[in-house]
Amino acid sequence: MRVVIAEDLFLLRxxxxxxxxxxGFEVAAATDNAEDFLAAIRKGGCDVAVVDVRLPPTFTDEGxxxxxxxxAEIPGLPILVVSQYVEQLYARELLADGAGAVGYLLxxxxxxxxxxxxxxxxxxxxxxxxxxxxxxxxxARSSAAEGPVGRLSPRELEVLELMAEGRxxxxxxxxxxxxxxxxAKHTASIFxxxxxxxxxxxxxxxxxxxxxxxx
Amino acid sequence: xxxxxxRGGLLALVRALAFVGLLLAGTALLAVAVASVSVAxxxxxxxxxxxxxxxxxxxxxxxxxxxxxxxxxxCCWLVLPAALLATRRLTMRTRRLSARWCGVPVRQAYAPAPxxxxxxxxxxxxxxxxxxxxxxxxxxxxxxxxxxxxxxNTVAGSVLLLVPxxxxxxxxxxxxxxxxxxxxxxxxxQHLVPPPAFPGNTxxxxxxIGLAMVVAGAWIAPPVxxxxxxxxxxxxxxxxxxxxxxxxxxxxxxxSETLDTGAAELRRIERDLHDGAQARLVAMGLTLDAxxxxxxxxxxxxxxxxxxxxxxxxxxxxxLRDLVRGIHPPVLADRGLADAVRAIALDSPLRVRVTGxxxxxxxxxxxxxxxxxxxxxxxxxxKHSGAVEAEVDLRHESDALRIIVRDNGAGGADPSRGxxxxxxxxxxxxxxxILVVTSPVGGPTEAILEVPCALS
Numbered sequence: 001m002r003v004v005i006a007e008d009l010f011l012l013r014x015x016x017x018x019x020x021x022x023x024g025f026e027v028a029a030a031t032d033n034a035e036d037f038l039a040a041i042r043k044g045g046c047d048v049a050v051v052d053v054r055l056p057p058t059f060t061d062e063g064x065x066x067x068x069x070x071x072a073e074i075p076g077l078p079i080l081v082v083s084q085y086v087e088q089l090y091a092r093e094l095l096a097d098g099a100g101a102v103g104y105l106l107x108x109x110x111x112x113x114x115x116x117x118x119x120x121x122x123x124x125x126x127x128x129x130x131x132x133x134x135x136x137x138x139x140a141r142s143s144a145a146e147g148p149v150g151r152l153s154p155r156e157l158e159v160l161e162l163m164a165e166g167r168x169x170x171x172x173x174x175x176x177x178x179x180x181x182x183x184a185k186h187t188a189s190i191f192x193x194x195x196x197x198x199x200x201x202x203x204x205x206x207x208x209x210x211x212x213x214x215x
Numbered sequence: 216x217x218x219x220x221x222r223g224g225l226l227a228l229v230r231a232l233a234f235v236g237l238l239l240a241g242t243a244l245l246a247v248a249v250a251s252v253s254v255a256x257x258x259x260x261x262x263x264x265x266x267x268x269x270x271x272x273x274x275x276x277x278x279x280x281x282x283x284x285x286x287x288x289x290c291c292w293l294v295l296p297a298a299l300l301a302t303r304r305l306t307m308r309t310r311r312l313s314a315r316w317c318g319v320p321v322r323q324a325y326a327p328a329p330x331x332x333x334x335x336x337x338x339x340x341x342x343x344x345x346x347x348x349x350x351x352x353x354x355x356x357x358x359x360x361x362x363x364x365x366x367x368n369t370v371a372g373s374v375l376l377l378v379p380x381x382x383x384x385x386x387x388x389x390x391x392x393x394x395x396x397x398x399x400x401x402x403x404x405q406h407l408v409p410p411p412a413f414p415g416n417t418x419x420x421x422x423x424i425g426l427a428m429v430v431a432g433a434w435i436a437p438p439v440x441x442x443x444x445x446x447x448x449x450x451x452x453x454x455x456x457x458x459x460x461x462x463x464x465x466x467x468x469x470x471s472e473t474l475d476t477g478a479a480e481l482r483r484i485e486r487d488l489h490d491g492a493q494a495r496l497v498a499m500g501l502t503l504d505a506x507x508x509x510x511x512x513x514x515x516x517x518x519x520x521x522x523x524x525x526x527x528x529x530x531x532x533x534x535l536r537d538l539v540r541g542i543h544p545p546v547l548a549d550r551g552l553a554d555a556v557r558a559i560a561l562d563s564p565l566r567v568r569v570t571g572x573x574x575x576x577x578x579x580x581x582x583x584x585x586x587x588x589x590x591x592x593x594x595x596x597x598k599h600s601g602a603v604e605a606e607v608d609l610r611h612e613s614d615a616l617r618i619i620v621r622d623n624g625a626g627g628a629d630p631s632r633g634x635x636x637x638x639x640x641x642x643x644x645x646x647x648x649i650l651v652v653t654s655p656v657g658g659p660t661e662a663i664l665e666v667p668c669a670l671s
Contacts, residue, residue: 053549054549060548060549060550061549061550084536084539084545085536085539085540085545087545087546087558087561088558088561088562089546089550089554089557089558089561090546092561106532107532108529108532108533111525111528111529112525137561137562
């Protein structure tokens with residue numbers, strides 16, 4: 001799997017390259033600014049991109065904007081955005097096009113190599129990988145939950161939460177100590193309550209997550 | 216006369232009438248103030264006189280004199296401060312109306328209430344409190360200007376305002392109505408109309424005179440109202456020196472508060488780093504050292520220690536991130552105030568709607584103060600108001616950043632009690648900003664903060 005990296009901190013960039021290569025990824029390009037990153041993306045042949053939110057020259061949200069630009073140019077291009085902090089606002093902007101294949105993680109998650117590369121793979125395959133902290137902050141709001149998401153049972157919310165992190169049914173089943181069949185029942189119920197028509201299952205998962213984040 | 220002219224004249228007449236209302240209220244206040252002082256003075260004078268006389272002749276005190284003195288003291292205690300504050304209200308209203316109606320803005324410069332004054336309208340609870348309050352009110356040159364204005368207004372203001380009003384009013388009452396009244400005769404209604412001012416004239420002559428008076432009244436009303444505004448400015452506007460004195464006092468106070476806040480903030484950051492990230496890094500170093508020693512003899516234990524170190528580094532990162540958020544939120548740096556406020560709204564447990572936009576970015580310190588103010592206000596709403604919905608409106612109008620935070624909660628927030636609101640006020644004061652909270656019991660609560668600044 002070919003990866004393009006945009007990360008301005010030398011140590012972290014090298015660390016990312018080493019980590020990804022150790023897990024069998026091929027690093028197509030490692031850039032330290034938004035322009036080089038976009039150029040590398042436009043060359044094509046990239047399966048997934050890992051982008052830091054803060055990039056030179058202004059060190060604000062250049063990386064995020066570059067990611068959004070890249071997605072606008074190549075719809076559905078899998079992108080994993082990493083940052084020193086997470087903002088729901090940014091998570092929504094990334095998810096706004098509804099195409100999935102988006103991840104948004106704290107840089108801390110790099111520390112756990114297996115989990116991080118797992119997230120990269122999930123994003124590359126069209127899933128989502130939202131940082132647990134984004135989800136945790138959403139949960140803090142759930143007392144005021146309204147609309148379709150408010151109709152979900154606590155268990156279904158748990159399932160949806162893990163779905164938003166990007167877990168598969170098998171992984172969710174492992175986490176909640178239930179059978180995969182039970183999780184499948186929950187997800188079907190979630191899709192029904194959120195009024196998501198049965199089409200392609202992955203796409204429905206993304207849309208469920210969008211409904212969850214969008215309240 | 217053009218339509219606009221007629222409308223302007225009538226409008227000016229209505230305004231003159233409103234000013235007369237204010238004038239009467241002011242005169243009444245002046246009377247109350249003078250009366251309470253003189254009752255006190257007379258009562259006290261009598262008492263002293265009788266005391267002296269009684270001391271000489273060995274007689275006893277007259278009860279009525281004691282009562283008089285007590286009444287005077289009560290007047291001074293209960294009525295005088297309230298009368299002075301009411302006067303202040305009145306002249307503030309006059310200043311506002313003068314700007315709006317006469318096109319003559321009148322500045323104001325009142326010394327701020329001494330700290331700890333919660334209900335200046337209520338009678339003071341102690342002699343000390345009363346003395347402090349009176350020295351605040353009477354030591355302020357603006358109070359004396361207000362009183363002077365009441366006197367000047369009663370004499371000169373009334374003459375000025377009554378000219379157009381009387382012309383207009385008597386033109387109608389004494390001439391036009393009787394002229395028309397003679398027509399009413401045909402309908403047997405003449406007993407309903409007043410007799411003409413100058414009997415013997417024909418209705419037509421009466422009507423023409425009346426019309427001339429009405430037109431003259433409406434014609435001179437606008438310049439008279441403008442002149443009244445100038446009179447108000449002449450008496451009420453503070454001297455440049457008084458304004459500068461207040462400004463200096465304000466700056467000195469806010470500067471020292473800003474320095475205090477800054478120093479306290481630095482201490483907090485230092486403590487957080489010392490107890491948090493720094494301590495964790497030390498612990499991590501020790502763990503890694505232990506792992507290094509164990510790696511040959513007990514690889515399994517070494518691995519456990521290494522994972523421990525990794526977890527400690529993750530926790531240190533979390534702490535650093537929270538600290539950074541408290542110093543300068545990254546989203547504020549990235550996106551500016553409007554989006555940062557949207558980010559707060561998303562994190563709030565309430566449903567928060569954010570409206571309005573800013574065409575540019577305020578200076579960074581103002582942005583930061585605004586951000587933390589909104590954050591604190593929304594936290595207050597979530598904690599105390601019982602509201603489920605809130606609304607934040609941001610805009611930049613007449614060279615000031617204005618943010619309104621509104622909720623549908625129970626109201627009854629008291630700015631003098633919470634330290635949070637006081638903290639916001641202090642923070643904003645450094646930029647000459649203000650916070651106004653209106654929170655009637657039963658809600659809704661509305662907090663408006665305004666900071667003068669330019670956008671870039």
